[in-house]
Amino acid sequence: MVKNLVYPSLKNKTFLVTGATGSFGTYFIKHLLKNYSAKKIIIYSRDELKQSELKDDLVQEFKNIKNVRFFIGDVRDYPRLLVASKNVDIIVHAAALKQVPTIEYNPFEAIKTNILGAQNIIQAAIENNVKKIIALSTDKASAPINLYGATKLASDKLFISANNIVGGKDIRFSVVRYGNVFGSRGSVVPFFIKHQSKDYFPITDKDMTRFHITLEQGIQFVLMSLVKMYGGEIFIPKLKSIKIVDLAKAIDPNKKIKIVGIREGEKLHEDMVTESESIHTIIYKDYLVIASESKLQKYNIKNIAKITNGKISNKRFSYTSNSENSFLTIDEIAREIKKIK
Secondary structure, rough: OOOOOHHHHHHOOEEEEOOOOHHHHHHHHHHHHHHHHOOEEEEOOOOHHHHHHHHHHHHHHOOOOOOEEEEEEEHHHHHHHHHHOOOOOOOOOOOOOOOOOHHHHHHHHHHHHHHHHHHHHHHHHHHHOOEEEEEOOOOOOOHOHHHHHHHHHHHHHHHHHHOOOOOOOEEEEEEEEEOOOOOEEEEEEEHHHHHHHEEEEEEEOOOOOOEEEOOHHHHHHHHHHHHHOOOEEEEEOOOEEEEEHHHHHHHHHOOOEEEEOOOOOOOOOOOOEEEHHOOEEEEOOOOOOOOOOOOOOOOHHHHHHHHHOEEEEEOOOEEOOOOOEEEEEEEEHHHHHHHHH
């Protein structure tokens, strides 16, 4: 995993963060305020209550937040995005509908936010000459088996292909892909903690594994990707993994575990790179990059590998949470849990 660094080239910039009141957005904004002397930070989301709570939180922690702007808006609303992205240098697109069962029941709502919203971001960025745009994706976009993953795969394709239509403008679109953040809303950690008062921990499959990434690691990886991006890449961190059974034991080693069966749309292991994607993947020490082979893009896989001293694999491979990864021990998981409680 990449080290914690401050990148001078990202200082004194204007950032627009969509979905900014979520777990990632909140900590990303705080990181910018602490380390980057941002010219302006635009918080873009549709929940006025969460924005009000975030504003109170930022004022309490930082006192002076004169460079922070709060925009109520939806990524489905192109005219509003066009206003919000004016004079912006960098867009970090984190807004999405993410709850798998909810999306299965409300499919077109996810399409409107995750796919049409992505296209709105792209069009607004090109119209306003935003220099760099990073879209946050998910492991579920790799070989998707549920609608959430399918919508994010479509979103990823839109952002990558957007580099084909920028013309002579210096505008770059790339994607960051990783799994659920450890301890974030909707992840398994708070779910298990809530079940401490119950008779058992419900686990869908005894062999289930997940990648381990913290909010801090996710933020640092996005910042690194912003610095290194040429446009058209999917950045993937190399991570340790966790066995879900070990996670339950780390929370309470004495509680019983009940295998309840895998849920609809749920994967046994997290996928980051499929065999099909591996043939155009560049390998680095701490991360992987799925690069474009399109001749329409200025920087394709061979260009980027040569410029960055990356290695293109000469054989197919897959990168999943159960393949060739070191697993955190139960004690290591317990220490990680203490950090988020």
